[in-house]
Amino acid sequence: MSKRIAVFAALMAFTAAPSSGSAPQHSSRDRAAAFLASAQRLQAAGQASPGEGKILYYKDPMHPWYHSDKPGIAPDCGMKLVPVYAPEVADQPKPGERKILYYQDPMNPSHHSDKPGLAPDGMKLVPVYTPEVPAEALPPGGVEISSARQQVMGVTTAKAEYRALDQTIRSVGQVAMDETRVVHVHVRTSGWIKKVFVDYTWQQVKQGDPLFTFYSPDLLATEQEYLLALRARDSLARSSFPEIASAGASLLQSARRRLELWDLTEGEIREVEQSGKPAHDITIYAPATGYVVDRKAFPNQYVSQEMDIYQIVDLSSIWAEGEIYESDAPAVSLGQEAVLTTEALPNVALRGRLTFISPTVKPDTRTITVRVEFPNPGVKLKPGMFVNVELHRGLGRRLTVPVDAVLNSGAHQRVFVVGSKGVFEPRAVTVGARTGEYAVILSGLRAGEQVVIRANFLIDSESNLRQSVEGMQK
Numbered sequence: 001m002s003k004r005i006a007v008f009a010a011l012m013a014f015t016a017a018p019s020s021g022s023a024p025q026h027s028s029r030d031r032a033a034a035f036l037a038s039a040q041r042l043q044a045a046g047q048a049s050p051g052e053g054k055i056l057y058y059k060d061p062m063h064p065w066y067h068s069d070k071p072g073i074a075p076d077c078g079m080k081l082v083p084v085y086a087p088e089v090a091d092q093p094k095p096g097e098r099k100i101l102y103y104q105d106p107m108n109p110s111h112h113s114d115k116p117g118l119a120p121d122g123m124k125l126v127p128v129y130t131p132e133v134p135a136e137a138l139p140p141g142g143v144e145i146s147s148a149r150q151q152v153m154g155v156t157t158a159k160a161e162y163r164a165l166d167q168t169i170r171s172v173g174q175v176a177m178d179e180t181r182v183v184h185v186h187v188r189t190s191g192w193i194k195k196v197f198v199d200y201t202w203q204q205v206k207q208g209d210p211l212f213t214f215y216s217p218d219l220l221a222t223e224q225e226y227l228l229a230l231r232a233r234d235s236l237a238r239s240s241f242p243e244i245a246s247a248g249a250s251l252l253q254s255a256r257r258r259l260e261l262w263d264l265t266e267g268e269i270r271e272v273e274q275s276g277k278p279a280h281d282i283t284i285y286a287p288a289t290g291y292v293v294d295r296k297a298f299p300n301q302y303v304s305q306e307m308d309i310y311q312i313v314d315l316s317s318i319w320a321e322g323e324i325y326e327s328d329a330p331a332v333s334l335g336q337e338a339v340l341t342t343e344a345l346p347n348v349a350l351r352g353r354l355t356f357i358s359p360t361v362k363p364d365t366r367t368i369t370v371r372v373e374f375p376n377p378g379v380k381l382k383p384g385m386f387v388n389v390e391l392h393r394g395l396g397r398r399l400t401v402p403v404d405a406v407l408n409s410g411a412h413q414r415v416f417v418v419g420s421k422g423v424f425e426p427r428a429v430t431v432g433a434r435t436g437e438y439a440v441i442l443s444g445l446r447a448g449e450q451v452v453i454r455a456n457f458l459i460d461s462e463s464n465l466r467q468s469v470e471g472m473q474k
Helices: 002-016 029-044 147-153 219-235 241-259 266-275 325-333 456-474
Strands: 057-061 080-086 100-104 127-130 156-159 161-177 181-185 191-196 210-215 282-285 290-297 310-313 318-327 337-342 343-356 367-375 384-400 414-416 424-436 438-441 451-454
Touching: 002 057, 029 219, 057 147, 161 325, 161 438, 181 384, 191 219, 210 219, 241 266, 282 325, 310 451, 318 325, 318 384, 367 384, 384 424, 384 451, 424 456, 451 456
Parallel strands: none
Antiparallel strands: 057 080, 100 127, 156 451, 161 318, 161 384, 181 310, 191 210, 210 282, 290 310, 318 367, 337 343, 337 384, 343 367, 384 438, 414 424, 414 451, 424 438
């Protein structure tokens, strides 16, 4: 249109030019020849010089996305616009080449254009040719991508193959005391504590170590009854009546049994027998080896049967309590092997067993509490310490693909299988367990088939676009 306006302007200028009185008058043939030469010069001004091809548009050399239909100066940098000739447009069809259907953004295949140029994101549009494989020969949802476009998109593939897998579930846990190894110390009758031997929390004790001495009027009376029963047995033993001698022995046995129930040791009872006098104070001993986690024993303190005077815990075995996601619940079972590590002991890895799985799911975190029991040699693990717990389960030899190959839409899962001549076929698959880099394929694939592991999202968008276009054409 601009060329027509220029030619029309030249014509008007030529016809309106006044003729000089001294100049010779031109014939109509001469004036027509001059007009034709002027129009040809104007038309040549809008075309490329010989050998350069047709000018498509003008662009800013510093900002190639700025285009203009006519030459001039770029508004942002002040540089002269340079022409873009037809040979500069990439991927123009050559004689004998397939027909170009449209141009698309290699990074966003959904963006199409009917002419070459730049995409809104600054990428150069690439042509899409008529497929080498007829559309009717493509599998449902399949797409054909040339090798050049595959390189631009960064398509990477991997083989589906069998692997021996070991599933590992990781959790962060916290060391806790083994509740089955906690011992409580009580007295069997009311009384007063006299002397305390273990007088601070977390003091280590061994089984049989003295804890405190204890005075009880009831216990003292029972000791006196025992001494009386002892004398009665000796007296009645000389009786000529067997029933009387047997009654004395039975009375002594009952009195001794009451002393044993009140935690008097065999040595303390023997000492009462030998001295013939009741012991004013008795000693209470540690029933187990461990650490005192709670202490309520103080000198001259009154205590009763229901009072918890000491709590002793054995830390030679500990618990590690952690959380696993509800999706991992099918992969754990009681007795499963576990490995414990911690940053506090970088060179220590303890092996234990899963002993508890919570029957409920925490609603706020959607996790399940699990408990693993570990040996604690040297008491290196302390209650409250954070640890890493790994639960291992062997899955055997399974057909796998890299995790990145699986596209999960929520309703279904699929992969793109590489076919011949650059054809990519979407294939619905059933995915099993995931173990780090690999996913187990239960159905939908065969060993040896190549699947896309990178740029599959771009291929998926093009596949969906093709299916939408085919649906509109039906």
